[in-house]
Amino acid sequence: MKKLTINEIAEKAGVSKTTVSFYLNGKTNKMSEETMERIRKIIEETGYEPNAAARAIKTRPGASAGTIGVILGDLSQPLASRALKGIEEEARESGYQVVVGSSGMLFSREQEYIENMSRLGVSGFIIQATYRFGVLGMELEKKKKNLVYLDVSPYDSNGKCVKSGNYNSVYEAITQCAKKGYEQFIMISDGSQDDSGGVGNSQGFKDALRTAGLPFKTYYMNQDATTEEIYDYLKRQIRPEMKTLIYVSDASALANVYLAIKEFPDYQSLMPRTIGLIGFDVTGWTKTTTPAISSIVIPAYQEGRFAARKLLEMINGSGDSKEVILKNVIRWRESTM
Known part of the structure; x- marks a missing residue:
């Protein structure tokens, strides 16, 4: 009868060879009872006898598991x-x-x-x-x-x-902004979330405004869009008599949108009543700007x-x-x- 290797035992048990080695060395504190029983049965049924090399896999002091x-x-x-x-x-x-x-x-x-x-x-x-x-x-x-x-x-x-619960947090944030009195809503995206299959960032925005019965616009900017290009778009959309909330759905794009808003000559007087801004932050930089930016913090x-x-x-x-x-x-x- 062919002598089995630790790799074959691992394959039969549906686990990694590292897990089998841990079992052989009695390091089972993080293993489920089901896994231990499965390995035990395979070893018993096959008559497997581990050699010293099999026992030693990944168990040397300081070695990687x-x-x-x-x-x-x-x-x-x-x-x-x-x-x-x-x-x-x-x-x-x-x-x-x-x-x-x-x-x-x-x-x-x-x-x-x-x-x-x-x-x-x-x-x-x-x-x-x-x-x-x-x-x-x-x-x-x-x-x-x-x-x-x-x-x-x-x-x-x-x-x-x-x-992270992006859909729920976006829905909550946009709902609150609607209650605060914003009348026009613009979502700015660089499309990166679409590439990854994520819809929560954009869908939460859309659903919140549909529930509130408010219209919205979406601006898909190129990932290499310049500050001037974003500013030109916003300049065409912002009207002094209408409170506009800008929501940036991609964490990587928020800084560029903020810089574009700063191109308005009187941007500090326009924010937050004429122009509101909110988006995603990972590193905490949004609390250091003037004015500080409302943000949805992702626990990355x-x-x-x-x-x-x-x-x-x-x-x-x-x-x-x-x-x-x-x-x-x-x-x-x-x-x-």
Whole structure:
């Protein structure tokens, strides 16, 4: 009878070889009873006898317990960089290393990173996915690959997603702005949320105003739009006799919109009554402006930590199928009434 390897035992049990090694070494404190029983049965049925090398995998003092692959849209963006910091710290505390890729929100790059990271033998993936990733994601799940979506999921992810509650926070913020007396509403987007399959940022805005029975406009700016281009658009829309609320649906675009508003000669006297401004913030910069900007604060660092924790629980066979939605915080400041 052919002697089985630890890889084959792991495959039969539907877990990683690191998990099997932990089981063999008695490191089962983070394993579910179901996982331990599954490994025990496979070992008993096959008569597997581990050698010293199998027992030693990832158990040397100071050695990494394993590696996880992280694929984010744009590492230069604050949301991605803050989330990555959370992922790395959570992984490091559990003895895991992180391999990182930036997809540019291109499906072709996502495919390349998945293939390359799989060849490296990563134990699982955290991905900020494009809407096209769904088919590939389902293929990975069929292969028993551990996968957690960050921020958005391109299909029914069966709870394997960690995100912030953007829809609810936007709905609440825009509803409050309508009650404050704003009459004209403009949403400005650079389209990056559409690329990732996220609809909460824009849908919460639209639904709040439809419920309030108020009209709105949407301005899709190019991701490389200049301050002057945004200013030219706003100059055509802003009327002194009408209170206008500008909502920026992408955290990466808020700073440019603020700079465009500053192009108005008397912008400080126009805000917040003639022009109101609110958008997403990750780093806290909006409290340092004049006037300070009302913002929806995304807990990106916590998102990263929760995503890594969920993935590591799945790797160890103890994860659940409950989606994690973190609550945003609305900070009302001088840019709104």
